[in-house]
Amino acid sequence: MNIYDISRTLHCKTPTWPGDTPFSYSLNWTKEETGSVNVGRIEMSVHTATHIDAPYHFDEKGAKVDQLDLSVFMGRAIVVDVSRLKELNRVSLEALLKGQEKKRVLFKTNAWEDEEVFPEGIPSLKLDAITLLKELSVPLIGVDLPSVDQLESKDLEVHHLLHETNISILEGIDLRNVDEGEYQLVALPLKIEGADGSPVRAVLVKE
Template structure:
């Protein structure tokens, strides 16, 4: 069995424009004579590889610890695109896919693609970009998907993974009350 780590390293990760870059302070250091090393982290819940909770865009939506973990773990289809897919191209992929789908390449989920995703009752959609939605208008697509509790897995690192069928493990950190959380996402060969 091969394991693919499809997560960004946090401190060198891509940061959404306007978000604070992740950083850390070594609170205790064995090098300075302390009994152990202790690190304090500062970061946005949406840095690097992360998951959006409905509460990110839906006022009464679930927070990250309330998500159904069955949507974050299980059989998954990874499909690669060279360019932005049309609704027809995505529909063709979704007809033959699992309920968890990861899209590799320069893919942005438009409202037209969001409707395709909902038509096939997907549990999770994953992308390489820091946001599934277009940068210039992120709200509409996020609301459309998050209101239906489609898990949004963003900021994936897929350069070493071929399209195909995998087993996905992408549980978010259990940050009570948060609108999102970092994820250490992995794919397992089936």
């Protein structure tokens, strides 16, 4: 079994959304202090690196992370290379997604160029592409980007339309080391009561 880790590393220099809480891990107690164990603590925004968005992130009435159906985050997925497409619209995606019903779709844009720096501009799906995803009954999409919307967007129309279409959102994956093709995805959120999102360890399994 081949396992591809498509998660970004969390460390103190992992880029965050501008102004958001930096990631930190430190030893709260050391083995020297306790005489038995090292005990770490973390602080982070749940939207750092590889994570999922719960609908509550952008919808006051939306489901929280601990209320999500986990089956969406495990199962058949395809990686599609869209790095050469001018626009992520229905027409350009139709050929790539033909016949791929019910699979999670992971978009490899390669547009986050420097993993140590938050990108300045990113591509995003045109709304007509979401109609295509709906017709294919896609349960989840993943992007190698910090957001499915434009970074400056305040109305988050892609987030909202995906949610209305019942398509879950995985952001910040790293697809540099995986080829196009079919895999099994596992990217489970933590059981954080009431949260608007969660970091995930995302992996692709090739059988």
